[in-house]
Amino acid sequence: MDFFLDSTDLEEIKRLNNLGIIDGLTTNPSLIYKAKTPFEKLIKNICSEIKGPVSVETVAESSSKMINQGVRLSKMAKNIVVKLPMTWEGIKACVELSKININTNVTLCFSTSQAILAAKAGATYVSPFIGRLDDANLDGVQLIREIKQIYSNFNYETKILAASIRTKNHVSQSAIAGADVATIPPKVFDTLVNHNLTDQGLDIFNSDWNKSGQKIL
Numbered sequence: 001m002d003f004f005l006d007s008t009d010l011e012e013i014k015r016l017n018n019l020g021i022i023d024g025l026t027t028n029p030s031l032i033y034k035a036k037t038p039f040e041k042l043i044k045n046i047c048s049e050i051k052g053p054v055s056v057e058t059v060a061e062s063s064s065k066m067i068n069q070g071v072r073l074s075k076m077a078k079n080i081v082v083k084l085p086m087t088w089e090g091i092k093a094c095v096e097l098s099k100i101n102i103n104t105n106v107t108l109c110f111s112t113s114q115a116i117l118a119a120k121a122g123a124t125y126v127s128p129f130i131g132r133l134d135d136a137n138l139d140g141v142q143l144i145r146e147i148k149q150i151y152s153n154f155n156y157e158t159k160i161l162a163a164s165i166r167t168k169n170h171v172s173q174s175a176i177a178g179a180d181v182a183t184i185p186p187k188v189f190d191t192l193v194n195h196n197l198t199d200q201g202l203d204i205f206n207s208d209w210n211k212s213g214q215k216i217l
């Protein structure tokens with residue numbers, strides 16, 4: 001499974017990218033708003049830190065405007081993935097951008113029928129929002145399972161990018177359900193390593209080692 005960061009916080013991005021296991025990143029207009037940095041500068045800084053795919057969203061209603069924005073965004077850095085909303089206009093824009101080999105991510109996916117549309121439009125990624133489905137008392141991970149089944153029935157190449165992740169359980173359940181990518185907010189990312197039995201085990205190993213009087217060269 002690929003790990004993307006879901007963030008526009010450059011300090012956090014750098015801190016976590018230092019681990020060496022971050023494969024890409026996603027942004028959205030709300031995260032851009034939070035960053036309070038000029039848009040182009042922010043995206044260029046993120047793209048020089050993160051070498052893998054970086055999703056940046058269009059903010060137009062018509063497919064023609066989305067296509068123009070998508071082409072402009074794709075020129076900002078070579079690893080840009082153009083994010084498009086799950087609307088008919090977004091689907092049309094996805095078809096056109098795919099034809100000219102611009103990578104796309106169809107976002108705000110909440111159903112299997114929407115995921116089929118993204119695949120048929122040639123999207124590089126589809127983003128099911130599992131946390132927002134759970135918030136609405138629905139089952140986000142079940143949606144990932146169903147999309148995975150459909151995509152493998154038809155050999156669709158669109159990658160499933162589990163988004164709106166709220167917990168480390170969302171990450172592991174998405175992996176079990178077959179998501180290709182999980183995009184994870186830094187706060188959730190930090191929790192992935194935690195387990196109380198690891199902490200307890202480490203305390204015991206350290207204390208026994210200290211009592212042993214041994215040395216490693």
Ligand code: E4P
Nearest residue numbers: 006026027028132163164165
């Ligand atoms: C994904 O690309 C989105 O930016 C994101 O995961 C949305 O998450 P939220 O539901 O926590 O806003």
